Amino acid sequence: MAIVDRLGEKLDGGRGGSVILTSVDALLDYCRGKSLWAMPMGTACCAMELIAASFSKFDFDRHGTIPFFDPRHTDVMIVAGTITHKMAPVIKRLYEQMADPKWVIAMGNCAVSGGIFYYDTYSVVRGVDEILPVDVHIAGCPPRPESLQDGVLRLREIIATESIAPGHKRKGAFTLPRDAAEGDGE
Amino acid sequence: MGLDVESRRVVEVEEGGTVEELVVNVGPSHPSTHGVCRVIAHLDSEIVTKAEPVIGHLHRGIEKMAENRTYLQVVPLTDRLDYVGSMYANWAYCRAVERLASIRVPDRAEYLRVIVCEMQRIASHMMAIGSAGADSGAVTQFVYAFDQRERIIEHFEELCGARLTYNYVRPGGVSHDLPEGWIESLLAFCESHRKGLDMMDKLFFGNVIARGRMKGVGVLSAEEAVAWGASGPVARGSGVEWDLRKHDPYSVYPRLDFEVPIGSNGDCYDRGRVRLLECYESCSIIEQAIAQLEPGAIMADGVPRLLAPLPGDAYDHIESARGSLGVYLVSDGSPRPYRMKVRSPAFCNLALLPMLAEGHLLSDLVVILGSLDPVFGEVDR
Numbered sequence: 001m002a003i004v005d006r007l008g009e010k011l012d013g014g015r016g017g018s019v020i021l022t023s024v025d026a027l028l029d030y031c032r033g034k035s036l037w038a039m040p041m042g043t044a045c046c047a048m049e050l051i052a053a054s055f056s057k058f059d060f061d062r063h064g065t066i067p068f069f070d071p072r073h074t075d076v077m078i079v080a081g082t083i084t085h086k087m088a089p090v091i092k093r094l095y096e097q098m099a100d101p102k103w104v105i106a107m108g109n110c111a112v113s114g115g116i117f118y119y120d121t122y123s124v125v126r127g128v129d130e131i132l133p134v135d136v137h138i139a140g141c142p143p144r145p146e147s148l149q150d151g152v153l154r155l156r157e158i159i160a161t162e163s164i165a166p167g168h169k170r171k172g173a174f175t176l177p178r179d180a181a182e183g184d185g186e
Numbered sequence: 187m188g189l190d191v192e193s194r195r196v197v198e199v200e201e202g203g204t205v206e207e208l209v210v211n212v213g214p215s216h217p218s219t220h221g222v223c224r225v226i227a228h229l230d231s232e233i234v235t236k237a238e239p240v241i242g243h244l245h246r247g248i249e250k251m252a253e254n255r256t257y258l259q260v261v262p263l264t265d266r267l268d269y270v271g272s273m274y275a276n277w278a279y280c281r282a283v284e285r286l287a288s289i290r291v292p293d294r295a296e297y298l299r300v301i302v303c304e305m306q307r308i309a310s311h312m313m314a315i316g317s318a319g320a321d322s323g324a325v326t327q328f329v330y331a332f333d334q335r336e337r338i339i340e341h342f343e344e345l346c347g348a349r350l351t352y353n354y355v356r357p358g359g360v361s362h363d364l365p366e367g368w369i370e371s372l373l374a375f376c377e378s379h380r381k382g383l384d385m386m387d388k389l390f391f392g393n394v395i396a397r398g399r400m401k402g403v404g405v406l407s408a409e410e411a412v413a414w415g416a417s418g419p420v421a422r423g424s425g426v427e428w429d430l431r432k433h434d435p436y437s438v439y440p441r442l443d444f445e446v447p448i449g450s451n452g453d454c455y456d457r458g459r460v461r462l463l464e465c466y467e468s469c470s471i472i473e474q475a476i477a478q479l480e481p482g483a484i485m486a487d488g489v490p491r492l493l494a495p496l497p498g499d500a501y502d503h504i505e506s507a508r509g510s511l512g513v514y515l516v517s518d519g520s521p522r523p524y525r526m527k528v529r530s531p532a533f534c535n536l537a538l539l540p541m542l543a544e545g546h547l548l549s550d551l552v553v554i555l556g557s558l559d560p561v562f563g564e565v566d567r
Binding site for chain 1: 214215216217221222242243244245246247248250254255262263266269270313328329332333336339349350351562563
């Protein structure tokens with residue numbers, strides 16, 4: 001028997017006993033992080049890399065991230081591409097249709113900050129964080145599919161800190177930021 | 187623009203009471219609209235009586251932005267126009283600049299441009315054929331087609347470092363020469379790609395379900411195709427023999443031997459199959475271009491970083507994967523274009539949607555839209 005706060009380590013490592021005592025937070029975070037259904041909000045070029053990421057060579061289904069085109073069934077909105085002033089209300093409305101808990105990944109420079117369309121144009125929203133709360137920013141024009149996969153895995157780390165108590169973060173579970181990932185033994 | 191529910195038709199029936207048209211909003215976030223297109227569909231039971239595309243959800247003002255950039259700085263913007271086939275917009279823009287500034291491009295650069303653009307045609311058509319499969323319920327086809335596309339993207343990445351936005355064709359030539367071993371690996375790809383195409387032809391275009399979904403749906407006659415300004419596979423699917431590579435030859439295409447596949451019925455099936463047959467021709471063009479490729483310069487001599495062409499204007503067009511892609515440039519003698527205008531084939535082809543969709547089922551609407559193969563970066567610009 002084990003009392004664990006980070007349930008995932010015990011289960012994934014196969015070291016758990018027949019009975020595990022854990023907290024509700026840890027159980028919920030474990031389940032949520034492993035099955036992130038994604039709402040692919042592809043508007044422009046990055047949508048191509050989003051499709052590529054979910055197809056044969058890269059295949060981010062294996063992280064439990066299934067693209068599904070219904071906001072009501074999805075957990076994370078991947079905003080991939082330029083957001084224009086005409087498109088912004090649509091994206092906001094789709095986000096509002098998603099059920100809590102929900103997260104947002106801004107994929108590509110356009111969704112992060114407007115990117116190449118930051119200057120000299122009159123019709124582009126300068127980053128999706130002007131209209132939605134963004135959890136993970138992925139830079140690149142467009143980012144490689146591997147970057148998107150890394151973004152999803154980092155979102156999972158963020159989810160590991162969530163608590164059902166509003167405004168409360170769990171301690172000890174947060175591993176971001178990580179640099180020089182080699183040789184950390186995990 | 188709202189849904190305009192007020193304009194729906196209301197018919198009184200003999201039994202008493204009224205029957206109203208149903209107004210359905212498809213998009214702008216919809217898996218089958220190929221981007222951010224919104225279609226307002228008026229339905230009589232499940233039959234589309236009126237389908238109206240609403241565009242502009244991806245209007246980024248690229249033509250306006252070009253007025254504030256130098257001629258070289260505009261090239262990355264053209265990448266983002268048609269993001270399924272970035273090389274074409276690069277090339278069309280560079281041809282217009284070269285015409286404006288009277289730059290002569292070295293032979294090797296022209297051959298490299300032909301090679302990358304034919305590769306791009308395969309990549310773009312794979313996307314079109316694959317999504318045509320996904321639209322009609324055959325997701326397997328999408329996976330097979332995307333696998334072929336991915337191999338081309340890998341070659342592009344090796345060539346210029348980018349998977350999608352290449353910035354490869356520059357005014358005066360191209361940015362990089364071929365890496366070592368690239369040609370051999372490309373030839374091997376052409377060989378295997380033909381087998382892949384054979385398989386897709388049997389698997390998808392020979393499939394009874396796909397034929398049932400696409401044959402006789404969205405029929406476009408040759409006269410209408412010409413009258414509406416359709417070009418590319420959409421016009422050729424209707425039997426219009428119009429390919430700028432053959433009929434307004436540019437670059438080194440006159441030295442290459444290839445055929446232009448033509449459809450006969452002008453339905454979704456023919457438009458899709460013309461794309462598939464074009465991929466065979468593209469493979470053959472690539473092989474011929476590689477055989478004729480000779481060492482030499484890849485960039486014209488003396489092209490300045492800050493081009494300032496004499497005042498005047500220039501228009502040039504090429505055959506992109508979607509049709510005739512033209513760029514019109516006006517120079518006032520300064521280092522920045524005074525005006526840039528893009529003649530987008532995707533925009534002209536999309537204009538056919540209301541006519542083609544009328545009288546078909548709502549589920550055929552997405553098949554028809556997919557067969558027109560619009561890319562909204564280019565439609566909205």
